[in-house]
Amino acid sequence: PTLHYRKDGLLRLERRFGAPLRWGMFLVGAISVWTTQQVPFPRAAAFGLAVFMAFAFLISVLVYGPWRDRVPLWLVPAATIVDSLAILFLIPYSGGVGSELYLLYFVLAVKVALCYPFAHWLIFLPFLYGPLYILGVYLQIQSLLFLLSPGFVLRYLILFAMVLAALYVAWLLERRYRLVRGLNYALEEQGQELRRKTSVLQRTATDLGDRVMQLRSLQEGIKTINSAVALESLLAMIVANASQVLRGTRCSIALLDEASGEVVTLAASGVPAQSLWGSRFPVGKGVAGWVVANAAPALIGDVSQDARYIRLGQMPVQSIISVPLMSDGKAIGAISATSPEPNAFTPDDLSLLAAFADQAAIAVKKARLYEDLAREKRQTEQIYRSVQEKSNELEAVLQGIGDGVLVTDTDLNLVMMNPVAVRIFGVEDAPSLGKPLADTVGHRELMGVMREALAAPGKPVIREIRVPMTREHPEMIYQALATTVPGAAGEARGVVTVLRDITSQKQLEQMKSNFLSVVSHELKTPLHSIKGFVDIILMGKTGKINDLQRDFLATVREQTDQLQNLISELLEFSRLESGQIRLRIEEVSFADIAARVAEKLSPQAQEAQIALESTIPADFATVEADATRMEQVLTNLVDNAIKFTPAGGRIVIHGEDLGDRVLISVADTGIGIPPAEREKVFERFYQVDSGATRPYRGTGLGLSICKHIVEHHRGRIWVEGAEPQGSVFKFVLPKRLEGGRDLSLDFTTLPSEGARQ
Missing domain, CATH: 1.10.287 (Helix Hairpins)
Structure with a gap:
């Protein structure tokens, strides 16, 4: 038997017979020693029994515990040898010659007989039980005279007979195990053969099933003449059927190649496709070319008398008929039949061939439609993959961006909401896409920004919104940038809103x-x-x-x-930055304002030896504005001009009427402003020369204040000029302000572009 078979058999015997027997030997030995000794229990006997009990416990743990599959093969034979030595140890303490524990050797012999089929070498162990019995008695009386005792001889013979009986049992068990193993091997071989045959039958059934499915698919394809069949195959089927109907004559089909303008023969009955190479004619040449050019049938009884016929190859041809393939009122090809006999065809044959021509035209149209659809499908798949890749890239960007992003349609139904926006508005459940945004967010200011963006497509709307305090965060301030999503025709398809946290900045x-x-x-x-x-x-x-x-x-x-x-x-x-200053709108005359500013700053200009004048006429148009703030703007501009204009220079305040607006300018002949600095001069605290030793002092706030005042009046301010020629500061204002009576100055933000003119 195999190693696994022997190990499994030995461990099974040890669990069923060996371990219980060992504990029985321990109990019998302990009782026998206890009842035999008339003096206090010997320490050596107690120690030996304790060691044997520990050994029995260890073997039980190994064969019954979770490690039983890892127990080595030699454990059971080794345990049997230890059991034999344990009996040798107990005989001297249980009466020696008169001890009945020698019968335990018979029990061990039976165990060896059971183990013999799995470990043959154990059969030699029972032959040692007699000498071990003698050694045990000798250790008790320290003499060999007991060998002459009739009682001992009788016991020895009984033990010998029992060992022989156990060996006979081992021989019988070995024969039985050999028979059982032979039957198992035969059964296993038959099982393997049965599994092999079953596998063959399964493969055969699978192959038959696949064959049936293939035949069914082929049958359906032939019935429907669908796009899965190539155009050449369809044409070959048609010419074969036409040949049978026309008494076995040779039939062929030629199609018009629109790219080259030639008529190409693609199928012929009885002729391989590779043999048709070179069978092409210009439209109007040859019988097929003439039929395609004239979209009319041809019946020729003798080709030698007809100039339309052009011979190809060595096959004899005497008569021919040909009909056009018509699709959408145009000839796209021709189907022809030839015969080596003259006048072989009749007008009835021509009509019959025309029926096949209709079938061929339908087949060509379907095949070409399939080719077009397949090409469009490939293009669509390519476009879809490209769009999907871009969509995945955009999705990844939107998911990873640090700003909140919301996308809605024109009805403000939610299309997309990235995780940052979900966190901003404290949306606990997954956002409901396709439903109104108000049901998910319900933020009035945000909805107002989106509606404002929809009202002016293509123009971004920037507003500040506040998100109320929640359990997760205090009140937050966000800059909302909303713009429309343009469609193919430029119409608004939705709104994209980006929310940037500016709480710390504020x-x-x-x-x-x-x-x-x-x-x-x-x-x-x-x-x-x-x-x-x-x-x-x-x-x-x-x-x-x-x-x-x-x-x-x-x-x-x-x-x-x-x-x-x-x-x-x-x-x-x-004060301006607090946003608390309201504009007092009234009719303002810039002529008066310019005169007051010139009068007020004249001493300063004279001290600097600079000429200051206003050219605004007294009847200059009035505007709706805050007079105090307009005077502040003009004063700041003139004061700056005086500061940066050297002695001998000139400053002019000028006005121009632009219809619904007015233009005011302050021109100087000063040091000028570099082109790269002209946009920056209106920033807060910015100065062209910011060094500690600069000759011109100031906070850098004057022009920034002017910019905010002008733009909150729905106007615009800028600077022009070149460095050698000085600078010209200009601002334009509307004459009439819509809702101007309620305007206020907020230095923290500028009006939207749409509000400025």
């Missing part, structure tokens, strides 16, 4: 504004005191001062005025 701006406001107010009070005391000293109320002191104090007063102007700009910036 908080920083508010902190900066608060800081500027506090610092400006704190500086203004001591400056008033300084200026007041300087004025008192200059008036001589504190005593007489000399010229040098007067000159120093005048410088202090001048610098104090300049510092007050800077502080005033900072305070103005703080």
Whole structure:
């Protein structure tokens, strides 16, 4: 038997017989030693029994526990040998010659007989039981005289007979196991043969099933003449049927190749396709070419008398008939039949061939339609794959972008909402695509931004929206950029809205504004005191001062005025940034404003030796605006012109009526502004020369304030000019403001492009 077979058999015997027998030997031995000894229980016997019990427990754990599949083959024979030595140990403590424990050797012999079919070498172990019995008695009495005792001889003979009986049983078991193994092997071979035959039958049944399906598919394809059959095969079937109907004559089909303008023979009965190479004629040449060109049939009884016939090959041809293949009123080919006999065809044959021509035309039309559909399908699949790749890329971008993105249709039904937008609005469940956005988000400001974008397709709408505080985050401020999704004709198909978190930016701006406001107010009070005391000293109320002191104090007063102007700009910036200043709209005359500004700044211009004038006429058009703010704009522009114009320069305030708007400009002959800096000069705190040693002082807020005032009046401001020629600051304003009575200044944002003119 195989190694696995022997191991499995030995372990099975050990579990069923060996382990229970070992525990029985332990109990019998312990009871026998206890009842035999008349003195206190010997320590050696107790130790030996304890060791044997531990051994029995270990073997039981190994053969019954989860490791039984990993127990080695030699464990059972080794355990049997240990059992034999344990009996040898117990005989001296259980009476020696008179001990009945020698009968346990017979039990072990029976176990060896059961194990013999799986471990033949164990058969030699029972032959050692007699000597082991003698050794056990000798260890008890330390003499061999017991060999002459009749009682011992009788016991020994009984043991010997039992061992022989066990060996006989082993021989019988071996024969039985050999017979059983032979039957198992035969049964296994028959099972393998049966499985092989079953597998063959299954493959045969599968092949038959596949063959039936193939035949059925072929039958259906022939019945329907569908697009799965090639055009050449269809034409071959038609010419074969036509040949049978026309008494076995040779038939052929030629089609018009529109690309080359030739008539090409594609199928002929009894002729392989490769033999048709070269069978092509220009339209109008040959019988088939004439039929296609004239869309009329031809019946020729003797080809030698007809100039339309052109001979090809060596096959004899005497008569021929040909009919056109008509599709949508046009000839797309011809079907012909030839015979080696003259006058072989009749008008009836011509009519019969025309019927096949109709069938051929339908087949060609279907085949070409299939080819077109297949080509369009390939193109569509390619386009779809390209669109799918772009869609996957866009989806990945939208899922990974740090801003919230929402996409809706023109009815504001949700199309897409990325994870950031879900988190912004605290949507707990998965967004319901295709349903109104208001059901998922319900944010009025957001819905208003989207409606505003739909109202002006193609123009982005930028607004700030606030998201109320939730359990997950405090109140947040987002910049919402909404724009429409254009369709193929430019119409709006939906709205895309991007939400960018500007909460931190707003908080920083508010902190900066608060800081500027506090610092400006704190500086203004001591400056008033300084200026007041300087004025008192200059008036001589504190005593007489000399010229040098007067000159120093005048410088202090001048610098104090300049510092007050800077502080005033900072305070103005703080007020504008708070968004609390409302515009007082009224009819404003720029002629009056320009005159007041020129009069107010004339001393400053004269001191700088600069000519300042206004060319705006007294009857210049009026506009709806805040007079104070317009004067502030013009004052800032003229003040800047004075500051950057050298002595001997000139500043001109000019106005132009543009119909529904007015244009105001301030031109100077100063140092000019580089082209790269002209857009930046309107930014807050920006200065062209920002160095610490720059000759021109200021906060960099004047032009920024002008920009916000003008654009909140629905106007626009810009600068022109070149460096050698100075600069021209221009701003344009509408004459009439829609909703102007409710306008307010908010320095934090600019009006949308659509609101500016």
